[in-house]
Amino acid sequence: MQPDTSDLDGFLADRNDDGYLIDADGEIPDQRYLSGFDAPDPFVTVYADGVHLLVSSLEYGRAKRESNAETVSRYSDFDYRTKREQYEQTEAKTRVIAEFLEQQGVTSVSVPERFPLSSADGLRDLGVSVAVDTESVITQLRAVKTDEEIERIRTAQRANEAAMGRAETLIREATIESGTLVHDGEVLTSERLRREIEMELLRNDHALDETIVACGADAADPHDRGSGPLEPHQSIIIDIFPRGKESKYFADMTRTFVKGTPSETIREWYDLTHKAQRAAFDVIEAGVTGGDVHDAVCDVYEAADEPTLRSDEGTETGFIHSTGHGIGLDIHERPRLAPGGEQLEAGHIVTVEPGLYDPAVGGVRIEDFGVVTEDGFENITEYPKQLVVE
Amino acid sequence: MQPDTSDLDGFLADRNDDGYLIDADGEIPDQRYLSGFDAPDPFVTVYADGVHLLVSSLEYGRAKRESNAETVSRYSDFDYRTKREQYEQTEAKTRVIAEFLEQQGVTSVSVPERFPLSSADGLRDLGVSVAVDTESVITQLRAVKTDEEIERIRTAQRANEAAMGRAETLIREATIESGTLVHDGEVLTSERLRREIEMELLRNDHALDETIVACGADAADPHDRGSGPLEPHQSIIIDIFPRGKESKYFADMTRTFVKGTPSETIREWYDLTHKAQRAAFDVIEAGVTGGDVHDAVCDVYEAADEPTLRSDEGTETGFIHSTGHGIGLDIHERPRLAPGGEQLEAGHIVTVEPGLYDPAVGGVRIEDFGVVTEDGFENITEYPKQLVVE
Numbered sequence: 001m002q003p004d005t006s007d008l009d010g011f012l013a014d015r016n017d018d019g020y021l022i023d024a025d026g027e028i029p030d031q032r033y034l035s036g037f038d039a040p041d042p043f044v045t046v047y048a049d050g051v052h053l054l055v056s057s058l059e060y061g062r063a064k065r066e067s068n069a070e071t072v073s074r075y076s077d078f079d080y081r082t083k084r085e086q087y088e089q090t091e092a093k094t095r096v097i098a099e100f101l102e103q104q105g106v107t108s109v110s111v112p113e114r115f116p117l118s119s120a121d122g123l124r125d126l127g128v129s130v131a132v133d134t135e136s137v138i139t140q141l142r143a144v145k146t147d148e149e150i151e152r153i154r155t156a157q158r159a160n161e162a163a164m165g166r167a168e169t170l171i172r173e174a175t176i177e178s179g180t181l182v183h184d185g186e187v188l189t190s191e192r193l194r195r196e197i198e199m200e201l202l203r204n205d206h207a208l209d210e211t212i213v214a215c216g217a218d219a220a221d222p223h224d225r226g227s228g229p230l231e232p233h234q235s236i237i238i239d240i241f242p243r244g245k246e247s248k249y250f251a252d253m254t255r256t257f258v259k260g261t262p263s264e265t266i267r268e269w270y271d272l273t274h275k276a277q278r279a280a281f282d283v284i285e286a287g288v289t290g291g292d293v294h295d296a297v298c299d300v301y302e303a304a305d306e307p308t309l310r311s312d313e314g315t316e317t318g319f320i321h322s323t324g325h326g327i328g329l330d331i332h333e334r335p336r337l338a339p340g341g342e343q344l345e346a347g348h349i350v351t352v353e354p355g356l357y358d359p360a361v362g363g364v365r366i367e368d369f370g371v372v373t374e375d376g377f378e379n380i381t382e383y384p385k386q387l388v389v390e
Numbered sequence: 391m392q393p394d395t396s397d398l399d400g401f402l403a404d405r406n407d408d409g410y411l412i413d414a415d416g417e418i419p420d421q422r423y424l425s426g427f428d429a430p431d432p433f434v435t436v437y438a439d440g441v442h443l444l445v446s447s448l449e450y451g452r453a454k455r456e457s458n459a460e461t462v463s464r465y466s467d468f469d470y471r472t473k474r475e476q477y478e479q480t481e482a483k484t485r486v487i488a489e490f491l492e493q494q495g496v497t498s499v500s501v502p503e504r505f506p507l508s509s510a511d512g513l514r515d516l517g518v519s520v521a522v523d524t525e526s527v528i529t530q531l532r533a534v535k536t537d538e539e540i541e542r543i544r545t546a547q548r549a550n551e552a553a554m555g556r557a558e559t560l561i562r563e564a565t566i567e568s569g570t571l572v573h574d575g576e577v578l579t580s581e582r583l584r585r586e587i588e589m590e591l592l593r594n595d596h597a598l599d600e601t602i603v604a605c606g607a608d609a610a611d612p613h614d615r616g617s618g619p620l621e622p623h624q625s626i627i628i629d630i631f632p633r634g635k636e637s638k639y640f641a642d643m644t645r646t647f648v649k650g651t652p653s654e655t656i657r658e659w660y661d662l663t664h665k666a667q668r669a670a671f672d673v674i675e676a677g678v679t680g681g682d683v684h685d686a687v688c689d690v691y692e693a694a695d696e697p698t699l700r701s702d703e704g705t706e707t708g709f710i711h712s713t714g715h716g717i718g719l720d721i722h723e724r725p726r727l728a729p730g731g732e733q734l735e736a737g738h739i740v741t742v743e744p745g746l747y748d749p750a751v752g753g754v755r756i757e758d759f760g761v762v763t764e765d766g767f768e769n770i771t772e773y774p775k776q777l778v779v780e
Contacts, residue, residue: 041722058613058711081703084730090503090524113480113508118522132508134480195592202588209597209635210430221449245599313471321448332431338473349411
């Protein structure tokens, strides 16, 4: 898939730079997007009148076949072995990169914020101008999705829903014995449910290492992945964000379930969170900011006297994270639905995931995601929302 | 698990630096090792008379509970919000890092080669001395494993062997129909075998996204993951390198199988590769270099008139990669068993994976891994080596 690089040309012209340089492995989304190439070890991409790659000999054939690049070079094309006899490995590699850039007629480059310091220092020593791109222009390009990208993300969400369905079914089939959920004669733990979720994802060619299945007090910490037996009458937060094993695109969804009878507080929190989510949906459209969407959620919570980070920067209970984030090749990308979040554009894909947390109560979070359109929000999530699993 | 940082103290003293600074997420092995903390977004670790973390508010509680750190700070402890009103996000964060370092009495830091350029430039502008550690001292510390680390890697290898066993069983049970392998009435493809392998890993709490199951011409490209129907009488290379979902440590093993009758060349290559592997095992012990081990493998291949990169830098057939690499928190880490590879130390864990490749023939690779000891090599791999699956 060729990225749309028209904005990149304008960006480089404005900065008077000859090229955009990335030195990273294929797991790094900007690298993956610009190069169209997936390799486990770092390789070099320069954009200068087209995409050009510098890879190890091992990756050469595959890079020619699979990447976006107009040209692919190898380290051995620039006498790497001779350089290696004269210099340390890092300096030898940097000298190859400098010659590769020279061959492309590039003497000044913009680089991402997380460009490796050793390459930057080395290139600067060799007379190449290296300036950090604080606007993250590739990340901005990536934020607006093509129809093909939306389709990949939609496919990931269908796998996600199958996995959530598997989890909900196991909770439904479970019985309550001695204060825990039991399924097929064995205690139903966070770990077991997580494994079942990830097996279901794998059956559908998606993968995830870090599924959250957090119950009770665990659920009160938004980043706690959860552990131990699942308990009845407590909220169970399940947050699944699988990535296509081939497509490399993410989906992201959270549901909160209770097996048994939820407390009155959990019920209220669930309805309020659902209301906060709908308030966000109502605000989202091209032209509003991520900050506006976040404010809509805070308004709902604060009107119900729930603390938010907006009303109390130091609070450790209530609504203690941001409203959402872009997803694509990265699980957290632009735009941010958060204080100071940027203006939304048609084609952005964003999560909307309000939640409330208190160790004394548990946690509730509901997360859907969808596409920002010119006049609204197209929800990609089709999974129902129902607190109590009977 | 507290890392052994005694060498780090000496390293910093030699360089006259106050601290070692890492700005990376918990997937980056040096960060994971030094901080003992796993977080999906970048956070900051400084080593200066102990480990100190700077994390987002969201990770604060978990960082205090789970990390190695003597102290954990939050961005909000350094007026991040006020800074954010005055500066762009990157600069605001860098100013927090500078104050955090100042609080620790640190004015000069060593950083890894891939330290993010924007943080380095920003800290330098604020008067902090930032120098690249070209020795990769943390990576060197990580290369020598503790007994606890070896045990984690051994556990990963048992999961690996269960998955390899599953793959071999499916090949064994398959029948040959119309020139492909068929199992349970369906064509046995690379994709299907890969899924079965990864499901078996997941059952044992290990994961891998990139299993190689490459047959025929695919197997002739060492980085081709393979696709399509598996064929009889052709070599099938299966390379599995799972990571413990909790432990985060890797194992790595390759076997080559043929269902049916291998060609005479494949048989010869298999025996020769096995011989090359044993030659490497014989050489490995503390004090020899990775280059010595690689040479032992090249000697065996070249004596049999097979091309190697040592005998012909440009060859695209024969032995076209290095002999092996360290494994641990990273799948490829120090030491390298390759030309110029460093001296081996007791406690290093290395793979030994000679192989031969030619698109006209296919590929053969046999990979075990184990621990370097004072006087030899302790193989961790217990899986048998047998080319023909009947």
